[in-house]
Amino acid sequence: MGEERQQSTLGRIVTVTSGKGGVGKTTTTANSGAALAALGRSVVLIDADIGLRNLDIVLGLENRIVYDLVDIVEGTCKLRQAMIRDKRLNSLYLIPAAQTREKDAVSPQQMRTLCEELRRQFDYTLIDSPAGIEQGFRNSIAGADDVVVVTNPEVSSVRDADRIVGLVESSELPTPKLIINRLDPALVRRGDMMSVDDVTDILAIPLLGVVPNDETIVTSTNRGEPASLDMESRAGQAFRNIAARLNGADVPLMVLEEPDGAWHKFLRSIGLRGNRSAPVQGKGAS
């Protein structure tokens, strides 16, 4: 009520969170951010995981850090000084986390102030939230317009995502959107992994994307090169789709079947598995 934001002229603040650790928040932030920048949008990524910074590594920018998020809010440096420009994309910036401080070095109010500043300068501000539901999480959603919840298709991760969705809903933010990360279509088919339907049935929030389990993520993370810039990477494609959806495009879910397995070719040839659009739509075992 009342406080309409001028979305047409100001950028959006999107927080990526999950509850559980290790499900791919940082990977999602780095890859969607890089893909948004590759679409020509101006993007700043904030690593809000103070004390456990990672986002700089995934982007391959760790050796360029001079100032960080805490320096900005404490006034030690100017905002511009702490923003590191990506080495590949010149509309992508990173504000790194402080490594030697704690989550309470920043307050929700300070985050809100920072976000208000950033939305005047960037089309998208993506905030990489720390795991958990404590202060670091609260800081990271304080200035957000939208929240993206990342989960893996497994029970404990979904349980934590559910908790996070509840907390976001009670913070008067819009219903968060869901990314299911590390889905293995073969396991789903065998009934050994939760399907997309299983997850969305429980969480009941809009699906922003499904990212297949893909070992190129491991190598790209270690090399500090976002997979979303690698046109061969299937996970990278999924992140490019997610970025396009964040940017307002209507992109269908990608087909997650491995395209070239001999077994699948055989099944297709005898008509057992046709051009099914995405096993992600099915109930898993088929």
Place this chain on the structure above:
Amino acid sequence: MAERYQGADDQVRVRGTRDGLVLRLPAEAPLPVLLGMVRGSIDGGGEFFQQSELVIDYGTRAPNVEEIVALRALLEERGVRLRTVISNVPRHGELLRSWGYQPLRIVSHVEDGADVSQQPAGDAEQSALYVRRTLRSGASVRADGDVVVLGDINAGAEVLAAGDVIVWGAIRGTVHAGIDGDFGAIITALRLTPTQLRIATIFARPPDQRDLGPDIPMVARVHNGEIIVEPWRPERRGARA
């Protein structure tokens, strides 16, 4: 409008909550001033308050029977029903309860309390607590009467009710009906795949092998000292699949 009493916690505030309107009283204000303020708030709201129900929140103010009677009369003159009276101070809460004003009984473990939805169980026989949303992991709902949930009760959430628990949705979490010892309480859901069910003092959990059972409305009740789960309206006729 009412004359304003000076200071911070010194005004009548009305807030809309999930459970309706809550009128928060100032900490100090003497009775005549208080009545003036309440009158101002209600009359200032025009038709907004007509035929509505209101919860009076004493906050930190010390409750007093004559005052509540006067407030109730004032509200009733204006077609507003006083649903119950609550307080932030536990001691005052007990006092209010002893006067017949049931507290809003939903407790939530969510840290900032923003996930709290509340409902009086004032006249528990007539009014069930109606929860019109999905209860997600970490949410906890308690009621002195029956509970109706339009939405799911997800794993990690719990509902505790003195009466029945009716869920138009899935139960994946823990539900305890008849917490005060009512073995006649029942639990129903469109999809009953709970973590655990409890009725009165009896606990039950689904079998370990994950046979989710038929996807039809089910009811759990106590039969011969055990919780049994069976399809709602078990007549064969019209039964699906």
